[in-house]
Amino acid sequence: MINQELLKSLSSAEKDALKNTLESIINQTYIVENEYKELNKSYKNLRTIIEQIIEALPNAIWVLNSDGNIFLNNSEAKRLDTLFEQINLNNISEIRDEIEVEGRFYSIKVNENSVNGKTIITATDITEEKRRDRLASMGQMAAHLAHEIRNPIGSVALLASTLLKRVDIKHKPIIFEIKKSIWRVERIVKATLLFSKGLNLNREYFSISNIADELETAINHYTYSKEIEFKFDLPNSKIYADFDLLSIVFQNFIFNAIDAIEADENEDGLVEFYYEEDEKRHIFKIYDSGESFENKNILFEPFKTTKTKGNGLGLALSLQIINKHNGNITLTPERKGFKIEIKKSKN
Numbered sequence: 001m002i003n004q005e006l007l008k009s010l011s012s013a014e015k016d017a018l019k020n021t022l023e024s025i026i027n028q029t030y031i032v033e034n035e036y037k038e039l040n041k042s043y044k045n046l047r048t049i050i051e052q053i054i055e056a057l058p059n060a061i062w063v064l065n066s067d068g069n070i071f072l073n074n075s076e077a078k079r080l081d082t083l084f085e086q087i088n089l090n091n092i093s094e095i096r097d098e099i100e101v102e103g104r105f106y107s108i109k110v111n112e113n114s115v116n117g118k119t120i121i122t123a124t125d126i127t128e129e130k131r132r133d134r135l136a137s138m139g140q141m142a143a144h145l146a147h148e149i150r151n152p153i154g155s156v157a158l159l160a161s162t163l164l165k166r167v168d169i170k171h172k173p174i175i176f177e178i179k180k181s182i183w184r185v186e187r188i189v190k191a192t193l194l195f196s197k198g199l200n201l202n203r204e205y206f207s208i209s210n211i212a213d214e215l216e217t218a219i220n221h222y223t224y225s226k227e228i229e230f231k232f233d234l235p236n237s238k239i240y241a242d243f244d245l246l247s248i249v250f251q252n253f254i255f256n257a258i259d260a261i262e263a264d265e266n267e268d269g270l271v272e273f274y275y276e277e278d279e280k281r282h283i284f285k286i287y288d289s290g291e292s293f294e295n296k297n298i299l300f301e302p303f304k305t306t307k308t309k310g311n312g313l314g315l316a317l318s319l320q321i322i323n324k325h326n327g328n329i330t331l332t333p334e335r336k337g338f339k340i341e342i343k344k345s346k347n
Helices: 004-009 012-056 075-079 081-085 127-164 169-197 209-221 243-263 314-324
Strands: 060-064 070-073 098-101 104-112 119-125 204-207 227-233 238-241 268-277 281-288 327-331 337-343
Touching (some): 075 081, 169 209, 204 209, 209 227, 227 243, 238 243, 243 281
Parallel strands (some): 227 268
Antiparallel strands (some): 060 070, 098 104, 104 119
16 A cells, blocks of 8 residues: 555655556556466467377377376377376386286386476387287298198108008098098198298189089098088189189188087088179178187187187188288178178289
8 A cells, every 4th residue: 555644745746757657567567467368378279289289199198297196198098097007106217118908018108307397108009019020920930830841741641642552441541531631731831831921823714613623622631520511602604813822712711611510519510602793793602500700809810719620820811812812801790601702803
């Protein structure tokens, strides 16, 4: 408050000077207030932009205050609250570089800022990268084993053929079973090498009905114990594709169907293989009456299988071959089976 006695003692000129000084102070106060409002608005806009940038990033981000409380995070970080709980905030230097949560792997990075006391923690999903590395290692190992197995298997096959000519007729069924087993091993070796080394298509025109002949020969080499009926409806239509590779694909699906029927509680089964087409696609459908899929999510996952037979490469290699033919494989919704579509080539 201004002292009234002091104010009365001032001359008119002094009063005018005091008035001008007060008005100047008030005006400066308004200017400072407006600048503060503008600064606060700029801060809010900047924070909004930063939040939008953080939200747009694919990895999880936590910005922490010096007391460890969350200052800022994005929706991916909120989704991974279970992961955040595993991060030891009491000792930042001992935070693990990699954390596994619910079957997925995350790379953890920490950046401490000593100026503002903020700590930034990011978590990047590296599951697919680790999966590719694992598959590459497994593929290399499988290819090496396949090379090592191929020569002795060839020798065993030659010896079995020689033995078949010399044994008594009552022992011939045993030799036939040996030859079937050798044939199966040779298929596994071939599939492993194809999967590991990559595919080169040798396209040619051939009749789709020829696939049925190839499948019947393959089925005769396959061992199964139940009464299984095979219905093949493959016309004489022409297709421009790699005959050997497509034969491998359809063999894989037929053998999987046989294995599913073998695992089923019924004493017999049915495998059906149909073909249809439209202007743009060749469409193959394969159904079986066997056991249902145990886990649809890993059907095409390399080296993963729920069967006692096989190495988990059959469907993975089949998908690789069909993709190479500009096609795709899907499950059929109406019945247990697969639909294989291949785009018609103009060549």
